[in-house]
Amino acid sequence: MPDELLHLPVIHSILSRQKDAPGALLPILHAIQNAIGFIPDDAVPDIAHALNLSLAEVRGVISFYHDFRTTPPARHTLRLCRAESCQSRGSEALAAQLREQLALDDHGTSADGAISLRPVYCLGACACSPALELDGQVHARLTPERLRALVNGCLEDAAC
Numbered sequence: 001m002p003d004e005l006l007h008l009p010v011i012h013s014i015l016s017r018q019k020d021a022p023g024a025l026l027p028i029l030h031a032i033q034n035a036i037g038f039i040p041d042d043a044v045p046d047i048a049h050a051l052n053l054s055l056a057e058v059r060g061v062i063s064f065y066h067d068f069r070t071t072p073p074a075r076h077t078l079r080l081c082r083a084e085s086c087q088s089r090g091s092e093a094l095a096a097q098l099r100e101q102l103a104l105d106d107h108g109t110s111a112d113g114a115i116s117l118r119p120v121y122c123l124g125a126c127a128c129s130p131a132l133e134l135d136g137q138v139h140a141r142l143t144p145e146r147l148r149a150l151v152n153g154c155l156e157d158a159a160c
């Protein structure tokens, strides 16, 4: 059975539970992403039909919010803090290092599905800036060398 068909019962269950709530689109999109890891494009017609919206309206909301993914998540997600305290301690240079090392933009996912980059605006670790979150774990007092080692660990892990 194609992967997209495996998701349909989950998506239909979410739609039937939440479609009548006021402002249902965003909660439905979050619920789908939480349940299956991303919002498949194949789900857009069902979402649009359930909410009486156009395909363009649903796709517009999905593309407006960077946290929504339309492809399966990478094995590792690295969220580099770009807020003020981290900026003042070098996070922009670290972001440039990430872009160069991985040949990705700030919201990119590597072609092999090893790692996704996402900016974040404060992880609550300002006293230990600059900081990032890798797969839910915060790493602070980053240096270029520590960042490179963390990324290399993700890439090696993905190669196994």
Ligand code: FES
Pocket: 081, 082, 083, 084, 085, 086, 087, 121, 122, 123, 124, 125, 126, 129, 130, 131
């Ligand atoms: S500004 Fe980066 S952790 Fe707060």
